[in-house]
Amino acid sequence: MENKKTEQLKQYINDNQGKHALTTNQGLKMAQDEFSLKAGLRGPTLMEDFHFREKMTHFDHERIPERIVHARGVGAHGFFQLYESLEAYTKADFLTNPSKTTPVFVRFSTVQGSRGSNDTVRDVRGFATKFYTDEGNYDLVGNNMPVFFIQDAIKFPDFVHAVKPEPHNEIPQGASAHDTFWDFIAQNPESAHMVMWHMSDRAIPRSYRMMEGFGVHTFRLINDEGQAHFVKFHWKPVLGVHSLVWDEAQKIAGKNPDFHRQDLYEAIEKGDYPEWELGLQLIPEEKEHAFDFDILDPTKLWPEEEVPVKIVGKMTLNRNVDNFFAETEQAAFHPGHVVPGIDFSNDPLLQGRLFSYTDTQLSRLGGPNFHQIPINQPVCPFHNNQREGMHQMTIHRGQTSYHRNSLNDNQPAPVPAEHGGYEHYQEKIDGQKIRGRSDSFLDFYSQAKLFFNSLASFEQQHVKDAFSFELGKCKSDMVKANAVALLNHIDRQLAQEVADNIGVPLPKENLEIQSDKKSPALSMANTICKPDSKNVAIVLNGKPNVPLLSEWVQTLANQRLNYSIIDKKISRFDDSLKVTDTYDTTDPCLFDAVLVISSESLIQTPVLEFIETTFKHYKPLALALSDPHALDSSRVKLEGAGVFNLSDSAIESFIKGIAQGRFWDR
Numbered sequence: 029m030e031n032k033k034t035e036q037l038k039q040y041i042n043d044n045q046g047k048h049a050l051t052t053n054q055g056l057k058m059a060q061d062e063f064s065l066k067a068g069l070r071g072p073t074l075m076e077d078f079h080f081r082e083k084m085t086h087f088d089h090e091r092i093p094e095r096i097v098h099a100r101g102v103g104a105h106g107f108f109q110l111y112e113s114l115e116a117y118t119k120a121d122f123l124t125n126p127s128k129t130t131p132v133f134v135r136f137s138t139v140q141g142s143r144g145s146n147d148t149v150r151d152v153r154g155f156a157t158k159f160y161t162d163e164g165n166y167d168l169v170g171n172n173m174p175v176f177f178i179q180d181a182i183k184f185p186d187f188v189h190a191v192k193p194e195p196h197n198e199i200p201q202g203a204s205a206h207d208t209f210w211d212f213i214a215q216n217p218e219s220a221h222m223v224m225w226h227m228s229d230r231a232i233p234r235s236y237r238m239m240e241g242f243g244v245h246t247f248r249l250i251n252d253e254g255q256a257h258f259v260k261f262h263w264k265p266v267l268g269v270h271s272l273v274w275d276e277a278q279k280i281a282g283k284n285p286d287f288h289r290q291d292l293y294e295a296i297e298k299g300d301y302p303e304w305e306l307g308l309q310l311i312p313e314e315k316e317h318a319f320d321f322d323i324l325d326p327t328k329l330w331p332e333e334e335v336p337v338k339i340v341g342k343m344t345l346n347r348n349v350d351n352f353f354a355e356t357e358q359a360a361f362h363p364g365h366v367v368p369g370i371d372f373s374n375d376p377l378l379q380g381r382l383f384s385y386t387d388t389q390l391s392r393l394g395g396p397n398f399h400q401i402p403i404n405q406p407v408c409p410f411h412n413n414q415r416e417g418m419h420q421m422t423i424h425r426g427q428t429s430y431h432r433n434s435l436n437d438n439q440p441a442p443v444p445a446e447h448g449g450y451e452h453y454q455e456k457i458d459g460q461k462i463r464g465r466s467d468s469f470l471d472f473y474s475q476a477k478l479f480f481n482s483l484a485s486f487e488q489q490h491v492k493d494a495f496s497f498e499l500g501k502c503k504s505d506m507v508k509a510n511a512v513a514l515l516n517h518i519d520r521q522l523a524q525e526v527a528d529n530i531g532v533p534l535p536k537e538n539l540e541i542q543s544d545k546k547s548p549a550l551s552m553a554n555t556i557c558k559p560d561s562k563n564v565a566i567v568l569n570g571k572p573n574v575p576l577l578s579e580w581v582q583t584l585a586n587q588r589l590n591y592s593i594i595d596k597k598i599s600r601f602d603d604s605l606k607v608t609d610t611y612d613t614t615d616p617c618l619f620d621a622v623l624v625i626s627s628e629s630l631i632q633t634p635v636l637e638f639i640e641t642t643f644k645h646y647k648p649l650a651l652a653l654s655d656p657h658a659l660d661s662s663r664v665k666l667e668g669a670g671v672f673n674l675s676d677s678a679i680e681s682f683i684k685g686i687a688q689g690r691f692w693d694r
């Protein structure tokens with residue numbers, strides 16, 4: 029697990045484990061830490077109590093501003109391994125040298141909510157990766173959706189103001205189901221494509237381990253000969269792409285607000301290391317204009333059937349942070365952190381991002397030296413003439429801090445490109461200085477339609493339900509009607525159903541864009557399904573047959589499934605077989621599958637809730653009931669899709685069901 033980054037971080041670890049004297053920050057051992065220094069036992073506290081002042085002052089300043097967006101997140105360490113050299117496309121060392129393992133730090137996040145908000149809200153997820161390469165840090169600061177709401181960075185403050193809690197009452201937290209968000213969407217129709225993703229199941233991932241990542245923008249790769257390719261970056265999760273259902277997501281928000289954070293942490297602690305393959309879509313420069321969309325427009329994806337994704341390597345996350353604040357909270361990502369062989373395109377959204385990220389760190393991390401915070405330091409040497417500033421941690425030795433100099437032999441010196449110095453790609457630009465949008469960015473609806481066409485019917489239904497929910501929560505009829513008018517450009521039937529559900533008129537004229545084009549890669553129905561590391565609840569109703577329970581538990585464990593045994597009270601059958609949760613301490617929403625073992629005719633109410641909720645959320649349900657009529661009055665039927673009657677089928681069939689995940693035809 030050791031690598032250059034872990035070695036570097038070790039120098040900064042301060043471990044309170046073991047015997048240590050309690051000291052002040054000046055290293056002074058203190059004889060007392062519980063009482064302040066007073067004038068008499070019942071008298072006032074004295075000014076000279078430096079220990080009290082130091083402790084309280086530090087505490088008073090423990091908080092830093094949260095990120096303006098992506099405030100809630102979780103991070104982990106890992107590594108990236110390249111499969112084969114990409115020297116035909118790029119000269120980046122970490123993409124051309126398959127014998128190298130590059131340390132990474134990844135932070136996943138939601139966008140809208142504040143640091144203390146819930147994990148399972150309907151939102152875009154951030155997927156930011158810092159590669160600590162030997163040529164400096166490369167940050168791939170992406171999302172779990174391949175497009176964005178706006179085309180030009182100058183609209184970002186407006187967009188964020190609209191989606192964040194409304195300014196007069198700071199409601200709602202962690203949700204886009206409110207008037208200002210939908211007002212913005214309807215008034216900025218370039219958001220049509222992204223809002224379809226946002227209303228799809230992609231916005232409620234089952235786990236960070238089970239979502240795709242996208243660099244969104246078009247970037248450039250440049251090889252040793254100076255040839256350029258346009259590129260889009262993809263992360264493909266080895267476990268496949270999976271989501272929650274909306275009712276489940278909302279309930280989890282109450283039952284376990286840390287659902288995703290905990291899932292990631294526990295998977296890594298158990299050794300179920302999350303993995304993603306890195307994929308590249310490549311377009312040679314001369315094909316820039318060969319598509320029916322503008323490749324600089326961040327509201328457009330490159331259909332994988334037209335531009336295949338080349339799988340080039342794998343990222344594995346294998347270490348949790350030692351300290352959340354020091355590492356995850358202080359991590360500073362920036363899409364402008366590039367290495368030789370990777371450059372930008374003129375995507376106007378990307379161009380604006382290149383300014384914003386350093387700017388925001390200045391106030392969030394308190395000055396210009398945040399690159400010296402251990403998590404942000406490159407693992408290669410870094411030298412320049414930048415000096416001083418708040419929180420300077422480096423002792424820069426020497427007389428000179430300027431370039432060019434003769435006193436220090438003009439060191440540190442720039443490095444020519446052929447020896448690894450970064451050189452910007454020499455793109456020829458010819459244009460008028462102008463504030464405007466290219467006409468090639470004006471097709472707002474084709475890909476919104478492409479996305480909707482590509483979904484399976486259950487996914488389309490979820491999109492309709494999501495629009496109806498979100499717009500149903502809006503108060504202004506005008507906003508609702510405007511949003512329906514936007515949908516009327518994408519799909520008449522969708523607009524019709526949503527209008528009906530939220531009680532606003534459908535526009536008279538049908539403006540639906542006509543296309544039946546599909547991209548199967550966009551549907552989650554076509555993803556990989558595996559049982560690995562899913563969570564199974566074993567719910568007991570009465571005393572179980574312990575040897576059989578032991579056997580089943582062993583079979584589940586052999587399949588790398590996690591299980592919890594749940595009963596009325598915590599207890600243990602033997603050293604390895606324990607009831608770890610009660611009906612009260614956990615909830616059916618928190619599991620991927622449920623197995624109910626009942627030795628009684630009467631199913632207790634909380635157990636019935638486990639059965640019915642699991643059934644309602646389309647999840648696999650196994651029943652081992654001593655009385656085959658115990659569920660006669662419930663809507664759950666023993667022979668329903670994804671319901672496994674363990675009296676006549678083996679537990680292996682249930683495990684296959686767990687791999688499948690959901691039974692939409694229930």
Ligand code: HDE
Nearest residue numbers: 095097098135154155156170171181184244380384385388
């Ligand atoms: Fe960001 N974004 N963003 N963004 N973004 C931030 O930087 C910004 C955009 C993304 O885990 C901020 O350090 C602008 C697209 C992630 O620390 C800020 C624009 C994509 C994260 C900022 C965008 C992203 C951020 C807030 C439009 C996907 C979290 C705190 C021009 C490709 C990184 C911070 C982390 C964070 C600005 C749009 C991804 C304010 C101006 C598109 C994953 O600088």
